Amino acid sequence: MSRGTVTVAPAVPGDGAELARLEAACFAHPRSEAALRAEIAQPERYLLLVCKWQGQMEGYIGLEYVLDEGYITDLAVFSKYRRHGVGTALLRELERRGRELGLRFLTLEVRPSNAAALGLYRGMGYREEGRRRDFYTDPREDALLLTKYLKNDNTERI
Template sequence: MDTRITLLPMTEAYAPGAARLDQITFPGEAWSEEAFLREARTPSSFYVVAVLGEEVVGFAGMQQVLDEGYITNIAVAESCRRKGLGRAMLGALIDHCRESGASFLTLEVRQSNAPAIALYESMGFLPEGRRKNFYRQPTEDAILMTKRDLSL
């Protein structure tokens, strides 16, 4: 990962940057700035942002309900992809789950997103199901992936 990039906890100050990156990365499915503000204020949510200078170049977030962790979204700016940033942010979510006593961490990923699937598999996530027509623009199935051993 680029040493100029810093991983930080999501605060309200980073919500506009996260929303901008989300709009670029997932047009038509992006969260609003208000949604990121809500997540930053919600005790059961945990988000990290990757910051380069003043710019948000990545974010990853999850919600925890009792001992269950659910990744809500992950995005990396195109200029920062394939440099370990996604791995570092995902690692921060896994660490948070381990420290907070979660028994598993799960996510959905577009079936066509081979780079993301490869990353998740390399970090111990296994496919456990499919959500038919989960995504829009374009409509596509999601693969449900879960990491059950959070000690790795």
Template sequence: MNNYPTIRFMEERDIEGILQVEHDSFQMPWTRYAFFNELTNNQFAHYLVAEWKEEIIGYCGVWLIIDEAHITNIAVHSSFRGYHIGELLLKNVLDMAHAYGARTMTLEVRVSNLIAQSLYKKLGFQPGGIRKNYYTDNREDALVMWVNIDDYKFKRK
């Protein structure tokens, strides 16, 4: 991949592409309705997409509530993994959350997903606890991670 993908806000027309990424990435993917509902009914939801040659290749969702941000999901299509697209998405979400006044950001990640944990740690996220049996497909625990966005912004300068 010679150039970086475009990162932009998700639009309703992106849902089909998002679903392709979702089905490629997760055993229990979100539904079309779930994404439509996030876009049209959830005032706290903000989604960014990574677009490459008019194809959705990744996305990241976040809920922004007062001064807290919570990553709802992040995924990159398997054909585009290894190109730092997840990192690019997450950096853009951190920047967006900061611009909207968020001070902290949290997320859950499978305890077995060491690749994702490594990315989150690279961007300053710290382990904060365990949610037992969090994932309904196999009852795997989730590691809760968080970052102080002001500290993240300071490190990026």
């Protein structure tokens, strides 16, 4: 990115309020600041990365992991910062850290109507591996399951 000082780093407890504001701006069922702070306090199970530009939060990505399996729980960028590579930078750093953690794959759910997220994930090598019927509410919609294998010996499956 050529926008000056951009950082992608693990969230700290002081990011909780801004994270809650971002969730409220982007999702029908946003989590509370307390719930987000609880995740930040459990780095052995959750990884929340925030992207900041000159100290201002632009977006974040959330991962829940167990053993060698990673589940991307959230990805959101404030609307005024979209289409500047923030989502890509967050996902790329999450994958780097996922490899360091020894994760075999990353998986996630996404609405079939979410062209922006689908464009981002497909462009980064995530492939459709299934569909959950009526997974989402407000509005009701199926979820597509997308997965990317991180280890070299599984790349043929991508």
